[in-house]
Structures are given as structure tokens and as C-alpha cells.
Amino acid sequence: MKSVFGSPGKPSGLLLRTCQCLSASASLVVMASASGFSSATSFCFLIAAMGLEVFWSFGLACLDIHALMLKKDLHNHIFLSLLVVGDWVTGILSLAAACSSAGVMVAFIKDTDICRSQTALSCNTFQISIAFAFVAWFFLAVSSYVMFWLLATI
Amino acid sequence: MKSVFGSPGKPSGLLLRTCQCLSASASLVVMASASGFSSATSFCFLIAAMGLEVFWSFGLACLDIHALMLKKDLHNHIFLSLLVVGDWVTGILSLAAACSSAGVMVAFIKDTDICRSQTALSCNTFQISIAFAFVAWFFLAVSSYVMFWLLATI
Structure with a gap:
């Protein structure tokens, strides 16, 4: 069985999930604490997408800890298929939310002077939140x- | 050698590249013909990303035709690595452009009444162009x- 960086049930996998969870939480908290975030639909979508990523990554980080403690092997076909679908859906939603928010931010700052x-x-707080969202998407x-x-x- | 739907140098691969090229061209032409597209940076980014996708897909469609005519096999490691990097970079840029434009569109219609x-x-023409961009990204x-x-x- 191959074991590459970030495999489920390995310390590197746990590290990756923790980074995802922390950066998505940071993006969510910063955006939710910014005044006037509800003025743009994209910012609300960013909060929803980051919320989904926090739940997904936190759940998988817990599973990694469980596997590490009991020395379980998580490399089976059904579990990996589930992870692939979940990771790709969450990843595409995160990128979509980060990009649409970034587009709105550029429109607010550069195109319309809002x-x-x-x-x-x-606006500065929105930008910090969007930067964290891109970091979360990268992980x-x-x-x-x-x-x-x-x-x-496999 | 495995041959799945959309493999390079196969009729299905050529079909997929043609669909990408056509939908990206449609998105580009519709956006460029819409009045006031330069008012939003995201719409200009969409034109650039769709232009890149048209070039990339057209080039690979020509390569597929060449391989089909000469019955060449394009399944080698270096060529596939190049296609993976190119496809992923173009794909992420296309999704980013489509999502940022969609975010700006929602902001223009719903959030600000611009x-x-x-x-x-x-605005209706912008929406048609964004829809084509999502189709191009899907392919x-x-x-x-x-x-x-x-x-x-491999």
C-alpha cells in the first residue's frame, strides 16, 4: 500500500486536516465579525462554504487521530472513494466562494468605489477573510x- | 494501456476538446460583444481565462486529429504530465473567472441594483457568457x- 504525504490515518494527513480546519475557521470568524458582510451574497456564501470545510476537515482530523491511536489502516477503496468525492465537492465550493468574494471585493474597491x-x-476585514479562504482551499x-x-x- | 472516455488521441478526447473550445469561444464572444463589460475587472478576467481555454483546447483538438489520422498513441508519461498540469491550471483559472464573474453579477443585480x-x-448578455464559461469549465x-x-x- 502506497503512503504519500497527506494520506488518511497518518501524521501528515492529520497536519493537513488541521491546517484546513484552522484556516477555514479563521476565514469564517473574520468574515462573520466584519460589519456589513450581509450586504453581499458572495460573502454569505463564503461563510457557508467555510463552515462546510470546517465540519469536513474537523471530522476527518478526528478520524485521523482515532486511526493513529489505534494504528488502524484507512486505505480501503470505499473509504477513499468517499474522501475523494467529499474533498472535491468541498474544494470546488471553497474555491467558488473564495473567487466570487474576491470578484465582489475587486468590484467594491476598484470598479464602483462602494x-x-x-x-x-x-473592506479590509473582508480581504483578510478572503485571503484565509484561499489558504484553506489550497490545503x-x-x-x-x-x-x-x-x-x-490502490 | 488503459483507454477511458476522453483519452488523448481518441475520438472521445477530440469530442471533449471540441466542446471545451466551442463553449469557451461562445463565452468569450458573448462577453466581448456585451456593452460595458470593461466596467468590471472580473469580466475582463473572464475574457482572458476563456481566451486561454480556447487556445489550449484548440491546440489539443488539433493534436487529437493528428494522432487519429496517423493512428499515433499519445499515452506516454511526459506528455500526460504536461496535459495534467495544463488542464489543471486552465481549469482552475476558468473556474475562478466564472465564479468571480458570477459573484459580481449577483452583486450587480441583487445587492446593489447597479x-x-x-x-x-x-446584464442579460453577461449572464449568458457566464453560463457558457461554467459549461466550458465543466468539460x-x-x-x-x-x-x-x-x-x-499508467
Whole structure:
């Protein structure tokens, strides 16, 4: 059985899930604490997508801890298929949310000057949250490729 | 050598590349012909990303035709690695462009009423172009998975 960086049930897999969970939580908390986030639908979508990523990654991190403690092998076909589907769905949703929020942010700052005219919007906080969302997506993308590779070579 | 749907140098691969090329061209032409597309940075990004996808898919469609005519086998490791990297980079850029444009579109229609107040913007045309961009991304995503699967199982 191949074991690459980020495999489920390995310390590197746990590290990757923890990074995903932490960066998605940071994005969610920063966005939810920014005033006026509900003014754009994309920002609400970002909160929902990051919430999904936090649940998914936290659940899998717990499973990794369980497997590490009991020295269980998680490399079976059905479990890997489930991880591939879940990782890809969550990954695509995270990227979609991060990109749509980034698009809206550029439109607010550069194309329409809404950020300058409506001072109630905390545009700097939105940008920090979007940056965290891209980081969370990057870690999830690494996991997704690893799972797909493991499933193809199992 | 495995041959799955969409393999390079096969009729299904050519079909997939043609669909990508046609839908990306449609998205590009519709967006470029819409009045006021330059008012949003995301729409310009969509044009650039669709342009890249048209070039990439057209080039690979020509290669598929060449391989079909000369009955060449394109399943070698270096060529597949190149296709995987190219497909994934183009795919992620296409999805990013489509999602950021969709985010801006929702912001223009629902969150800010810009579409209603600025009648010079052809918002319906923007939406058609974004829909084509998602279709183009879908076909490219299928190709990307097929190439990654072939590379992993080669």
C-alpha cells in the first residue's frame, strides 16, 4: 500500500486536516465579525462554504487521530472513494466562494468605489477573510489530489 | 494501456476538446460583444481565462486529429504530465473567472441594483457568457480528471 504525504490515518494527513480546519475557521470568524458582510451574497456564501470545510476537515482530523491511536489502516477503496468525492465537492465550493468574494471585493474597491462611499463596510476585514479562504482551499486542494492519487493507485 | 472516455488521441478526447473550445469561444464572444463589460475587472478576467481555454483546447483538438489520422498513441508519461498540469491550471483559472464573474453579477443585480440603475450595462448578455464559461469549465474538469487518472494508472 502506497503512503504519500497527506494520506488518511497518518501524521501528515492529520497536519493537513488541521491546517484546513484552522484556516477555514479563521476565514469564517473574520468574515462573520466584519460589519456589513450581509450586504453581499458572495460573502454569505463564503461563510457557508467555510463552515462546510470546517465540519469536513474537523471530522476527518478526528478520524485521523482515532486511526493513529489505534494504528488502524484507512486505505480501503470505499473509504477513499468517499474522501475523494467529499474533498472535491468541498474544494470546488471553497474555491467558488473564495473567487466570487474576491470578484465582489475587486468590484467594491476598484470598479464602483462602494468601499470608499460606504464607510460602514469593513473592506479590509473582508480581504483578510478572503485571503484565509484561499489558504484553506489550497490545503484542501492538496488533500484532494492526494486522495485521488491514492484511489487511482490502490 | 488503459483507454477511458476522453483519452488523448481518441475520438472521445477530440469530442471533449471540441466542446471545451466551442463553449469557451461562445463565452468569450458573448462577453466581448456585451456593452460595458470593461466596467468590471472580473469580466475582463473572464475574457482572458476563456481566451486561454480556447487556445489550449484548440491546440489539443488539433493534436487529437493528428494522432487519429496517423493512428499515433499519445499515452506516454511526459506528455500526460504536461496535459495534467495544463488542464489543471486552465481549469482552475476558468473556474475562478466564472465564479468571480458570477459573484459580481449577483452583486450587480441583487445587492446593489447597479443593473437597474445603469441601463448601459447589458446584464442579460453577461449572464449568458457566464453560463457558457461554467459549461466550458465543466468539460475541462472532465478532461482534467481523465488525464490525472491516466497519469496515476499508467
